Amino acid sequence: MVQVKLSGSFKQAAGRAEVEVEAANIHQLLTRLGQDHPKLKPMLDRGVAVAIDGQIYRDDQFRPIPAGSEVFLLPRLAGG
Amino acid sequence: MSTVRVSTTINGDAVAYLCEVDETLLDVLRDRLGLTGSKEGCSTGDCGACSVMLDGRVVCSCLVLGAEAEGRDIRTVEGLAAGDKLHPLQEKFLEFAALQCGVCTPGFLVAAKALLDRNPDPSETEIRFALAGNLCRCTGYDKIVRAVQSAAAELRKG
Amino acid sequence: MPLDSNIDPATHKFNLVGTRPLRPDGVDKVTGRAKFGADANAPGMLVGKILRSPHPHARIRSINTAKAAKLPGVKAIVTAADFKEGKRALRDVLCNVMARGKALYDGHAVAAVAATSASVARKALKLIQVDYEILPHVTDVDEAMKPGAPLLHDDMITAHVDPAPKKPSNVAARCEFGHGDPEVGFKQADVVIERSFRTEATHQGYIEPHACLASMGMDGQGELWVCTQGHYMVRNTCAALLGMDVSKLRVTASEIGGGFGGKTTVFIEPVALALSRKAGKPVKIVMSREEVFRASGPTSSSSMDVKIGVTKAGRITGALAEIRMQGGAFAGAPVELGAMSAFACYDLEHVKSVGWDVVTNRPKQAAYRAPGAPMVAFAVESVLDELARKIGMDPIELRLKNAAKEGTQSSYGPKYNRIGLRQCLEATRNHPHYTAPLGPNEGRGVAAGFWFNFGGQTCVSLNINIDGTVALAVGTPDIGGSRASMCMIAAEELGIPYDKVRAIVADTSSLGYNDISEGSRVTFSTGLATIQAARDAIGKLCARAAKTWGISPEAVVWENGHAKPSSPNAGDFAPLSLADIAKKAGNTGGPIAGHFEVNADGAGVSFAIHLADAAVDPETGRVQIKRYTVIQDAGKAVHPSYVEGQFQGGAVQGIGWALNEEYVYGKDGRLQNAGFLDYRIPVASDLPMIDTVIVEVPNPGHPYGVRGVGETSIVPPLAAIANAVSAAADVRLTELPMSPPRVLKAIDGKAAGKARR
Numbered sequence A: 001m002v003q004v005k006l007s008g009s010f011k012q013a014a015g016r017a018e019v020e021v022e023a024a025n026i027h028q029l030l031t032r033l034g035q036d037h038p039k040l041k042p043m044l045d046r047g048v049a050v051a052i053d054g055q056i057y058r059d060d061q062f063r064p065i066p067a068g069s070e071v072f073l074l075p076r077l078a079g080g
Numbered sequence B: 001m002s003t004v005r006v007s008t009t010i011n012g013d014a015v016a017y018l019c020e021v022d023e024t025l026l027d028v029l030r031d032r033l034g035l036t037g038s039k040e041g042c043s044t045g046d047c048g049a050c051s052v053m054l055d056g057r058v059v060c061s062c063l064v065l066g067a068e069a070e071g072r073d074i075r076t077v078e079g080l081a082a083g084d085k086l087h088p089l090q091e092k093f094l095e096f097a098a099l100q101c102g103v104c105t106p107g108f109l110v111a112a113k114a115l116l117d118r119n120p121d122p123s124e125t126e127i128r129f130a131l132a133g134n135l136c137r138c139t140g141y142d143k144i145v146r147a148v149q150s151a152a153a154e155l156r157k158g
Numbered sequence C: 001m002p003l004d005s006n007i008d009p010a011t012h013k014f015n016l017v018g019t020r021p022l023r024p025d026g027v028d029k030v031t032g033r034a035k036f037g038a039d040a041n042a043p044g045m046l047v048g049k050i051l052r053s054p055h056p057h058a059r060i061r062s063i064n065t066a067k068a069a070k071l072p073g074v075k076a077i078v079t080a081a082d083f084k085e086g087k088r089a090l091r092d093v094l095c096n097v098m099a100r101g102k103a104l105y106d107g108h109a110v111a112a113v114a115a116t117s118a119s120v121a122r123k124a125l126k127l128i129q130v131d132y133e134i135l136p137h138v139t140d141v142d143e144a145m146k147p148g149a150p151l152l153h154d155d156m157i158t159a160h161v162d163p164a165p166k167k168p169s170n171v172a173a174r175c176e177f178g179h180g181d182p183e184v185g186f187k188q189a190d191v192v193i194e195r196s197f198r199t200e201a202t203h204q205g206y207i208e209p210h211a212c213l214a215s216m217g218m219d220g221q222g223e224l225w226v227c228t229q230g231h232y233m234v235r236n237t238c239a240a241l242l243g244m245d246v247s248k249l250r251v252t253a254s255e256i257g258g259g260f261g262g263k264t265t266v267f268i269e270p271v272a273l274a275l276s277r278k279a280g281k282p283v284k285i286v287m288s289r290e291e292v293f294r295a296s297g298p299t300s301s302s303s304m305d306v307k308i309g310v311t312k313a314g315r316i317t318g319a320l321a322e323i324r325m326q327g328g329a330f331a332g333a334p335v336e337l338g339a340m341s342a343f344a345c346y347d348l349e350h351v352k353s354v355g356w357d358v359v360t361n362r363p364k365q366a367a368y369r370a371p372g373a374p375m376v377a378f379a380v381e382s383v384l385d386e387l388a389r390k391i392g393m394d395p396i397e398l399r400l401k402n403a404a405k406e407g408t409q410s411s412y413g414p415k416y417n418r419i420g421l422r423q424c425l426e427a428t429r430n431h432p433h434y435t436a437p438l439g440p441n442e443g444r445g446v447a448a449g450f451w452f453n454f455g456g457q458t459c460v461s462l463n464i465n466i467d468g469t470v471a472l473a474v475g476t477p478d479i480g481g482s483r484a485s486m487c488m489i490a491a492e493e494l495g496i497p498y499d500k501v502r503a504i505v506a507d508t509s510s511l512g513y514n515d516i517s518e519g520s521r522v523t524f525s526t527g528l529a530t531i532q533a534a535r536d537a538i539g540k541l542c543a544r545a546a547k548t549w550g551i552s553p554e555a556v557v558w559e560n561g562h563a564k565p566s567s568p569n570a571g572d573f574a575p576l577s578l579a580d581i582a583k584k585a586g587n588t589g590g591p592i593a594g595h596f597e598v599n600a601d602g603a604g605v606s607f608a609i610h611l612a613d614a615a616v617d618p619e620t621g622r623v624q625i626k627r628y629t630v631i632q633d634a635g636k637a638v639h640p641s642y643v644e645g646q647f648q649g650g651a652v653q654g655i656g657w658a659l660n661e662e663y664v665y666g667k668d669g670r671l672q673n674a675g676f677l678d679y680r681i682p683v684a685s686d687l688p689m690i691d692t693v694i695v696e697v698p699n700p701g702h703p704y705g706v707r708g709v710g711e712t713s714i715v716p717p718l719a720a721i722a723n724a725v726s727a728a729a730d731v732r733l734t735e736l737p738m739s740p741p742r743v744l745k746a747i748d749g750k751a752a753g754k755a756r757r
Helices: A008-014 A026-036 A038-046 B025-032 B088-095 B105-118 B124-130 B142-157 C026-031 C066-070 C088-097 C118-127 C141-145 C182-187 C231-242 C269-279 C289-295 C335-341 C373-391 C395-402 C421-429 C482-494 C522-549 C578-588 C640-659 C717-729 C740-756
Strands: A002-005 A018-021 A048-052 A055-057 A071-075 B003-010 B013-020 B051-054 B057-060 B073-075 C046-052 C058-064 C074-078 C109-115 C129-134 C171-179 C191-199 C211-216 C222-226 C249-253 C283-286 C301-310 C316-326 C351-358 C442-451 C456-464 C470-474 C501-505 C556-559 C562-565 C592-600 C606-616 C623-633 C690-695
Touching: A002 A026, A008 A038, A008 C171, A018 A026, A026 A038, A026 A048, A038 A048, A071 C335, B013 B025, B051 B105, B057 B105, B088 B105, B088 B142, B088 C026, B105 B124, B105 B142, B105 C026, B124 B142, B142 C640, C046 C118, C046 C269, C046 C289, C058 C109, C066 C074, C066 C118, C074 C118, C074 C269, C088 C231, C088 C269, C109 C118, C109 C269, C141 C301, C141 C316, C141 C351, C171 C335, C182 C301, C182 C316, C182 C351, C191 C373, C211 C269, C222 C231, C222 C269, C231 C249, C231 C269, C269 C283, C301 C373, C316 C335, C316 C373, C335 C351, C335 C373, C373 C395, C373 C442, C373 C640, C373 C717, C395 C421, C395 C442, C421 C442, C421 C606, C421 C623, C421 C690, C442 C717, C456 C522, C456 C578, C470 C482, C470 C522, C482 C501, C482 C522, C522 C556, C522 C562, C522 C578, C522 C592, C578 C592, C606 C640, C606 C717, C623 C640, C623 C717, C640 C690, C640 C717, C717 C740
Parallel strands: A002 A071, B003 B073, C046 C283, C222 C249, C316 C351, C470 C501, C623 C690
Antiparallel strands: A002 A018, A048 A055, A048 A071, B003 B013, B051 B057, B051 B073, C046 C109, C058 C129, C074 C109, C171 C351, C191 C301, C211 C222, C211 C283, C301 C316, C442 C606, C456 C470, C456 C592, C556 C562, C606 C623
């Protein structure tokens, strides 16, 4: 199980600061989050980034999530 | 639109062209003569990217009419190097990384050349004021000023 | 070297990385030979011009193009009706490219013409009759949020507010970040300061206006030459808007005369393609400077409230920010990034930032170097400066006591990996600038800044030529000297001289998809892909050597540009150089090339500290920057000259933002200063030299430790200068730009306040 930490708008949408999801990589994580928490779905569809142990991943959906790692959901970033 | 025939000298060569009466020298250089080294950044004389020398004086070629070049001497960035040898200013701009995107560089080189022609040993302040008509958005000017200082020293050595 | 085996950049001896060779595109750029967006021409080319709305907000009842179409020399006219209304995600892009139903800002495109000359095109624009119904407008962020403000989109319901509002408004979305409870934190504080701040919109101010040359064949195949930060983005977006197959549009990126985020979207490109398709001839469009200001992306303006509490010992106990940004006529102000980065420098128990994304009748904002972060840093770092003064603590000491480090939970969520903020702060404190004496009416300001840095989709091809030279094809437009860095990295890996590698920016049909050159990602991600493409080629070179020697490929190693048997047991063969193997490639298995395709993730965040000395003229309010130093963590500087250049350029853009630059709107909603004369960017005589210190704390996410460097340098200057000016004038400045009238007003206000007391 992956403990996903949510803050700000994500926390508001999910109704809590942490959710548990069975996922081995980012793709599975996002798919199951959307299924379990329909209110998160529109935000996930808009694009999100996932931080695993402090490293931010915007694109790499098959990035494995090691057991016990710290996982944060963030808005997808764009730059200049 | 009526056109005029103009005979002039560009980078030492006799050149003749036809242009419309309201056409700028910059448009003539770029669109009729293929000398696209001079850039258009504003067309109002504020950015200096189109700087050329007209009878030894730096002008914004976007503020000069093509027709005004009749009988004059024009120098553009394309005429700065001698054959296959770069001018010391060009060499120093490369050595000091005085360009990032490079679109303002032709104008800066022309303005810096004009400065060093009349003042071979300018102070930092004199360089900064001589180049104040040329906008650069990438470098913050630091490396440009240093490149001009170094080129001036090189040229003084002869 | 295996994929994941990062070297230790602190101890590794590089041959080329960290040196300062001449850039490969340099000679072209100092001789006028380099071809920028407006420098391309095609036989039979037409000139395209765009008609723009003079009204900030108006319903378009009708557009009559009949008269213009009859003008001799006019070959095509397009309006919104000529574009495909496709996916929802592209709706705003399309509406911004060509107004649909309503003109939403002064300068909004409503129609376009292609004609045989510029003068005919200009005449034709005057003959197009647009029937406008003028609507009330709003350009200020706080005004636009008020109930009853003129509404831009009647279907805009604020997102991420629970319960969802029933009525539409100009507020596109709310966002929130943080942890703990700031109110609890403020109760633990000895001093709490709350202030409001405002910043005006600024423009990226690239010297090269947007330009492109489009050519559509009658077989539906198109070519586009364009100055952009991302030609693959241009291809995909244009293909969608024109209803074309992506494969049928080939986009070539010209040399780019500056972008800074402003060339990360499309404006004129779909229009030029649509005109070319209709006219059956190539069409060139070049924006005027006025069009650049009125219709291409400025940054957001902002209005912010920041509240921070500290103990007398200098520990921040609570921090709260409310940030409102208008991003022009469409949703997407970079307020999320602003809110995330607001307190990212600090290790905080109770922190919260709330952001509001607001639309107004202004051009749609485009990214500008660390979008959203500089204005928020201005507010936060100003309050910290004031707190340091109040508790009598050195401002660097205050920041050091609270600085984030490895393991700190960031204010936007995750824990930090290895970061270099502390090292930057210490380098600042040890810099001679920090303790240099100040002159009369001078003040010194210090501020910290943070930026995320991105990776993204990246693809690189590296071809070994027959003479042992290397052709490197990358897909990220070179906006700051990246071809030099890529040549260095390829040569470093291959063990060959720098000048044996030539890098080009390939067109969209020659290389796989690449994300835009944005988010300080190029040296990080294209560099990473170049390293891996070189290692891929090395594997193949070693295999050819193995074949030649008749030994197993595992028994061959690559050292200093040569294939060698890995040990005496493997066999006794003279090393083969890259050139030796390349020469025989045609007979040993064919061409040799290395490739790499990746979602480059793992870009390390970066921090900077800026030090500014400002002199304030008490009579006129004019501010002059007397001395300026940038201290920033680059992870590993590949080409230090161009790293310094990014530091200096960002600092000076920040100086402009702090002191001069602003969008000025009249009561009529029209932009009053759409030119470089009235929108004044810093010139050489305004500035001192900009000193730089490159700190190198390696990014664990990159084989060489590289971090992005391009954007962080614009984050601290607004605050550093505001703190310097506030110190010099002895009054807190809370609005940008700190133009002479505004500074004078603050000085006079202070005098009046003292007189009253």
